[in-house]
Structures are given as C-alpha cells and as structure tokens.
Amino acid sequence: MNSSIISDLAKDLPLIxxxxxxxxxxxxxxxxxxxxxxxxxxxxxxxxxxxxxxQQAATYGSIVAGAQxxxxxQSLYFDTQDRASYQGAAARRRRRFKVRxxxxxxxxxxxxxxxxxxxxxxSVKTRIPIAFAPGMHQLTAVERNFxxxxxxxxxxxxxxxxxxxxVISTRYDRxxxxxxDGASRVTIDTDLQWGAGGQITTAGGLVVVETKSxxxxxxxxxxxxxxxIRPTKISKFGTGCALMWPELPGNAxxxxxxxxxxxx
Numbered sequence: 445m446n447s448s449i450i451s452d453l454a455k456d457l458p459l460i461x462x463x464x465x466x467x468x469x470x471x472x473x474x475x476x477x478x479x480x481x482x483x484x485x486x487x488x489x490x491x492x493x494x495x496x497x498x499q500q501a502a503t504y505g506s507i508v509a510g511a512q513x514x515x516x517x518q519s520l521y522f523d524t525q526d527r528a529s530y531q532g533a534a535a536r537r538r539r540r541f542k543v544r545x546x547x548x549x550x551x552x553x554x555x556x557x558x559x560x561x562x563x564x565x566x567s568v569k570t571r572i573p574i575a576f577a578p579g580m581h582q583l584t585a586v587e588r589n590f591x592x593x594x595x596x597x598x599x600x601x602x603x604x605x606x607x608x609x610x611v612i613s614t615r616y617d618r619x620x621x622x623x624x625d626g627a628s629r630v631t632i633d634t635d636l637q638w639g640a641g642g643q644i645t646t647a648g649g650l651v652v653v654e655t656k657s658x659x660x661x662x663x664x665x666x667x668x669x670x671x672x673i674r675p676t677k678i679s680k681f682g683t684g685c686a687l688m689w690p691e692l693p694g695n696a697x698x699x700x701x702x703x704x705x706x707x708x
Contacts, residue, residue: 450619450632453490454513460505460622475660476567479653479668480676480700486632486651493667502624509551516549517633518578518615521681522608527692529603533682534693538563539600542681543591543608546571547578554578556587560598570594580610612640612688614680616652628662630655638684645687647704652678676700 481489497503506513522543523529532540540561547554557571572590583591592605616636622629631654636647655662668674678700686694686701694701 450487450490450634451512451514453487453494454506454619454621457494457504457506457513457621459508459513462507462509465507465622466626474567474656474658477655477660477665477675478678479655479673480650480678480703481653481673483634483649483651485673486634486653489653489667489671489673490632493664496663496667497624500624504624504630505622507620507622507629509548509553512550514617514619516615517618518547518549518613519680520545520547520577520579520581520610520613521684522583523611524604524607524609527685530682530685530692533679534696536696539598541595541598541600541603542679544681545574545577545581547576549578552576556583556590558591558594560594560600562598568598582610583608612638612681612684614638614684616680623657623663625663628655628657628664630662630664636680638680638688640684640688643688645684645704650700650704652680 494504509515521529529540529542531537533542538561542557542559544557544559545554546557554574554577555571556574557569559567559569561567572587574587588605588608591608595601595603595605614636616633618634619632620629621631633652633654636650636652638645653668655665657665676699677696679697682694683697683700683704685692686697687704
C-alpha cells in the first residue's frame with residue numbers, strides 16, 4: 445500500500461492527540477489548497493519539509509485519533525436527484541454545499557458534516573457526531589434538520605434537504621500533520637478509491653495533498669510553490685462523480701480525471 449512508506453516517514457514525528465490540538469488548529473473556517481502528485485514526489489516533499497523545519501529548530505507533528513499515524517477514512521456523500529450539490533461545485537457557484545458522513549474506521553466514530561462556501565475567500569465546515577455508520581446511511585430527521593439549518597445559515601435556500609440521498613462513497617488512508625506554526629495543517633491522502641452502484645474506481649498511485657490554513661500561504665504551500673507545484677482543482681466528491689458518470693459536466697476536474705484515466 446502507498447501509505448506504508450509515508451507511515452515510516454512519520455514514525456519519528458511527535459504524536460498529537462486531537463484533544464491536544466491548540467484551538468487555532470481547528471480551522472473550521474479556513475482556506476484549503478489541494479495538490480495532486482505521484483507518490484514518490486509526496487515522499488520527497490515530506491522529507492524536504494522536515495529538513496527545513498529542523499533547520500528552524502521546529503518540527504511537524506502527527507495528528508492522531510488513536511495510536512497510529514495513518515488513519516483510515518470513509519466518507520459517504522449525499523445529493524439530490526437533480527445533483528444540486530454536484531452541479532454547484534461543477535459550476536463553481538458562489539454559494540454551494542456538500543453533505544457527507546465521515547467515518548474514522550480505526551476509532552469507530554462517525555460524523556455528519558456540512559461544508560458550505562459563500563464566496564471565494566474560504567469555506568465553513570460544521571459537523572455533529574452520529575452513530576457509527578461506515579457503510580450506507582440514510583439521514584435521520586434530526587440529521588436533516590441539522591443540514592437544513594446549516595444551509596439556511598449560508599443562505600442556500602433552493603435545496604430540498606428532504607431529497608438528499610447517498611450517491612457516492614470514498615475510502616482512503618490519511619496522514620494529518622500540524623505544521624510548525626502550530627495552527628496550519630497538511631494532510632496526505634493515499635490509496636484513494638470511490639464506490640457507487642457496486643462499482644469501484646481508484647486514483648492509482650496518485651496522492652492528494654491538502655493544506656489548511658487561515659491565509660492560504662502556509663509553510664507547506666510555500667515549499668510546494670518553490671518546486672513549481674501548483675494547486676489543482678480536485679474535489680473527492682466531484683472527481684469521483686465525474687469518473688463514475690462521464691456524462692455529467694466535469695470540466696472543473698477534467699485535468700485530474702484525465703490523469704487518473706492515464707491521459708485518455
């Protein structure tokens with residue numbers, strides 16, 4: 445598995461439990477930047493990042509929910525029959541949303557998450573704990589009410605929350621790091637796969653690196669830019685739907701879809 449080498453690199457980093465994170469590291473209101481690269485390049489970047497941190501008498505920390513640096517994630521995304529969530533993301537609408545359950549397979553916990561975007565400056569994510577739901581899940585009345593309230597808060601009023609149904613799932617392994625500034629984070633996702641309608645597709649050897657900061661210019665971002673690695677338009681939800689249903693408008697993720705499909 446691609447995650448094994450990354451896990452080896454992280455084994456010497458200090459472990460930081462979720463309850464040990466400083467408040468500023470929660471970053472529920474943040475700017476996310478995503479980068480897609482081959483596994484070997486991600487390894488080189490991790491080594492370079494730690495070398496630079498060491499030169500500054502600092503270090504990255506491995507954020508863990510259990511005893512292992514690598515955590516197994518599964519998410520289930522919800523949408524309406526007319527694809528309101530997907531269409532909003534594909535068209536880069538000013539106000540758009542995503543609804544998903546996220547399950548941490550190693551700790552047996554699940555959350556319902558609503559992510560909204562109201563402008564180009566950033567996104568807001570809110571979530572509540574739910575019963576462990578690593579597989580198929582239908583939203584309960586309480587959960588739908590939570591989603592409806594969050595969409596109302598973001599002034600997204602045209603979506604029928606009652607029509608939300610599960611459409612696609614993702615699974616991947618994640619290394620989560622706290623950057624030396626003590627606030628910004630970076631995640632490295634490997635072994636990514638999507639499932640829908642009994643079909644499975646994977647991202648092959650590609651790795652998704654995501655930085656999360658209040659400014660969008662974290663130390664890890666600068667390290668990437670120095671190597672001429674630029675952010676890539678990728679959404680696990682959007683890219684997965686574009687892969688599974690090629691008839692959907694998918695120009696927003698065309699580049700990464702072509703890469704996953706081997707340049708076809």
